Amino acid sequence: RKEVEQDPGPFNVPEGATVAFNCTYSNSASQSFFWYRQDCRKEPKLLMSVYSSGNEDGRFTAQLNRASQYISLLIRDSKLSDSATYLCVVRDTGNQFYFGTGTSLTVIP
Amino acid sequence: EAGVTQFPSHSVIEKGQTVTLRCDPISGHDNLYWYRRVMGKEIKFLLHFVKESKQDESGMPNNRFLAERTGGTYSTLKVQPAELEDSGVYFCASSPGLGGGETQYFGPGTRLLVL
Numbered sequence: 001r002k003e004v005e006q007d008p009g010p011f012n013v014p015e016g017a018t019v020a021f022n023c024t025y026s027n028s029a030s031q032s033f034f035w036y037r038q039d040c041r042k043e044p045k046l047l048m049s050v051y052s053s054g055n056e057d058g059r060f061t062a063q064l065n066r067a068s069q070y071i072s073l074l075i076r077d078s079k080l081s082d083s084a085t086y087l088c089v090v091r092d093t094g095n096q097f098y099f100g101t102g103t104s105l106t107v108i109p
Numbered sequence: 110e111a112g113v114t115q116f117p118s119h120s121v122i123e124k125g126q127t128v129t130l131r132c133d134p135i136s137g138h139d140n141l142y143w144y145r146r147v148m149g150k151e152i153k154f155l156l157h158f159v160k161e162s163k164q165d166e167s168g169m170p171n172n173r174f175l176a177e178r179t180g181g182t183y184s185t186l187k188v189q190p191a192e193l194e195d196s197g198v199y200f201c202a203s204s205p206g207l208g209g210g211e212t213q214y215f216g217p218g219t220r221l222l223v224l
Contacts, residue, residue, distance in 0.1 A: 043200060043215035099152040
């Protein structure tokens with residue numbers, strides 16, 4: 001079983017739409033959670049950390065459900081520039097970081 | 110502030126040859142990580158340095174891979190001899206503190222193709 005699982009998509013949504021991604025992780029003792037964004041043939045870049053209380057950054061909202069071991073990312077009012085692959089990343093107690101395969105998003109004009 | 114840099118950006122070698130990848134972390138970052146992404150798979154952890162010490166090298170595939178970080182600044186990852194399955198994108202990342210649980214900043218990666 002993979003440490004981190006994501007729906008690979010692709011998600012194709014019109015501009016202005018709201019889209020949500022989910023991610024599940026297998027280690028209940030995992031410590032930290034992140035969403036990274038990766039553009040085609042570029043390096044991953046941190047989008048936001050995910051906290052138990054949930055957190056919001058502009059059009060982006062991340063939530064963590066420890067009981068069910070899943071993390072979500074909600075993007076409101078999608079922009080063309082949001083098109084990218086979104087990576088779910090989890091840090092375990094041993095300080096190793098585990099990546100999901102990524103969810104591909106394309107925002108269509 | 111300069112970001113994480115990696116060299117070379119691309120490398121094409123034949124099976125059995127040796128390749129050395131270099132990573133320059135953000136200045137002052139104690140933590141340095143190596144990752145690899147094989148086509149179609151997720152990014153996988155290879156190892157973690159804290160300054161010049163290997164904190165965790167449990168992700169290294171086998172003894173053909175050797176990573177060093179002499180002086181606690183830049184790091185090299187040598188593959189010798191390279192095999193076909195070593196092809197992929199090798200990312201380096203760095204983060205500031207000794208705790209290691211902070212944001213990682215990634216380099217652009219080295220695309221390695223072993224023929």
